[in-house]
Amino acid sequence: MKSDVKVAVVHPGLGFGGSEAPALWTIDALKRDYDVTLISMRDVDLERLNAYYGTSLAPGDFSARRVRLPAGLRSTDKFAGLKGRFLLRSVRRAAPEFDVLISSYGPMDFGKPGIQMIADLSFVEEWRLELNPSFHAWKSWFYGKTLAREVYLGVCDGVARVHPEGWKQNLTLANSRWSAQRLLEKYGIPSQVVYPPVAVDFPAVPFSERDGGFACLGRVAPEKCVHSVISILQQVRERGHDVHLHVLGGMDDSDYARKVRTRAEQFRDWVHLEGWVQGDRKIKLLTGGRFGIHARPNEPFGIAVAEMVQAGCVVFVPKDGGQTEIVDHPALIYADEAEAVEKIDAVLSGRIAPEALLGHLRRRSNAFSVKNFVETMQRVVAEFVSERISPRATRNS
Numbered sequence: 001m002k003s004d005v006k007v008a009v010v011h012p013g014l015g016f017g018g019s020e021a022p023a024l025w026t027i028d029a030l031k032r033d034y035d036v037t038l039i040s041m042r043d044v045d046l047e048r049l050n051a052y053y054g055t056s057l058a059p060g061d062f063s064a065r066r067v068r069l070p071a072g073l074r075s076t077d078k079f080a081g082l083k084g085r086f087l088l089r090s091v092r093r094a095a096p097e098f099d100v101l102i103s104s105y106g107p108m109d110f111g112k113p114g115i116q117m118i119a120d121l122s123f124v125e126e127w128r129l130e131l132n133p134s135f136h137a138w139k140s141w142f143y144g145k146t147l148a149r150e151v152y153l154g155v156c157d158g159v160a161r162v163h164p165e166g167w168k169q170n171l172t173l174a175n176s177r178w179s180a181q182r183l184l185e186k187y188g189i190p191s192q193v194v195y196p197p198v199a200v201d202f203p204a205v206p207f208s209e210r211d212g213g214f215a216c217l218g219r220v221a222p223e224k225c226v227h228s229v230i231s232i233l234q235q236v237r238e239r240g241h242d243v244h245l246h247v248l249g250g251m252d253d254s255d256y257a258r259k260v261r262t263r264a265e266q267f268r269d270w271v272h273l274e275g276w277v278q279g280d281r282k283i284k285l286l287t288g289g290r291f292g293i294h295a296r297p298n299e300p301f302g303i304a305v306a307e308m309v310q311a312g313c314v315v316f317v318p319k320d321g322g323q324t325e326i327v328d329h330p331a332l333i334y335a336d337e338a339e340a341v342e343k344i345d346a347v348l349s350g351r352i353a354p355e356a357l358l359g360h361l362r363r364r365s366n367a368f369s370v371k372n373f374v375e376t377m378q379r380v381v382a383e384f385v386s387e388r389i390s391p392r393a394t395r396n397s
Contacts, residue, residue, distance in 0.1 A: 008098040013042035018303035019119035023104035029374040036062040054199030085159040109166025175301040176322025197373035213289030217304035225295035250276035286311035
């Protein structure tokens with residue numbers, strides 16, 4: 001029987017990225033015990049979201065409340081920071097209606113204690129450039145220390161000002177030890193580490209039955225460094241290894257995407273831009289090849305890396321960020337392109353047995369299971385309800 005505890009799960013907009021899985025599975029974990037409302041800035045396409053993330057949510061499992069944006073912001077994917085301030089303002093106004101508020105994307109000052117999940121670190125302006133130098137390289141006029149940026153941030157503060165001191169009253173769940181350490185060092189906020197769930201049910205395809213291909217999973221954007229992936233594998237091919245690459249990720253019409261398309265066309269015999277894929281096509285591509293590669297440094301977690309590991313790939317990742325906790329093996333972590341080439345060559349040449357790496361990665365993948373995530377969220381919310389809200393909200397209806 002459901003309690004009369006009212007829970008709000010807040011997310012900017014459920015699309016098809018890395019932060020959506022924790023939001024959806026949090027709703028799934030809580031729907032049987034609480035009155036759950038999703039607060040977001042987009043309409044919810046449950047059929048597609050269930051198919052993509054493996055949930056089985058029905059309209060009656062939760063309520064959806066859409067935050068209305070000003071007309072100029074409704075039809076654009078840009079100005080995420082400004083949109084987030086409108087979301088913050090709405091959530092603060094709605095906070096008295098709920099017993100538990102959960103921000104499933106980042107820290108949020110609700111005006112009272114809540115739960116905040118750290119999905120990435122873009123909420124700190126200085127980290128945006130420090131951890132993602134590609135932002136400055138590709139859009140320095142906007143993301144750099146410019147008058148345009150200063151004016152934009154001023155407009156954001158005019159809608160709703162961020163109060164880091166308010167974050168400290170929340171229970172914080174970080175998506176990796178790396179993210180948790182950053183938050184502790186910057187703001188003195190302690191965190192529990194809760195790894196996001198990987199819900200795709202990948203078939204067990206033996207390593208010997210796969211081809212020598214590499215997968216790179218994630219949208220084609222500057223911070224994902226897809227150009228570096230192509231460069232690394234080109235150098236691997238120059239060492240005599242007949243590898244090929246499938247890039248599974250959506251592309252826009254940005255300068256960066258055009259650069260990647262041009263590069264892929266140059267090597268079209270072995271670089272395949274698959275675009276955004278899901279379902280059986282995604283499963284086939286990830287289980288058809290032996291290897292995966294990721295190139296974004298300072299990734300707070302890296303759900304794409306976890307999915308490739310769950311699919312049975314041997315995955316190589318940069319050394320900085322939460323993705324190192326996923327693979328957790330020195331043979332799979334590289335500092336730069338040259339070291340990536342050396343470590344991939346070591347595996348392809350047989351100097352390091354891939355079977356040993358696979359056994360290690362299979363054991364690591366248990367940490368990212370849906371079961372672990374759901375049970376953890378149920379426990380966390382139950383403890384929060386018991387310890388932090390009034391007895392009125394805990395009695396059964």
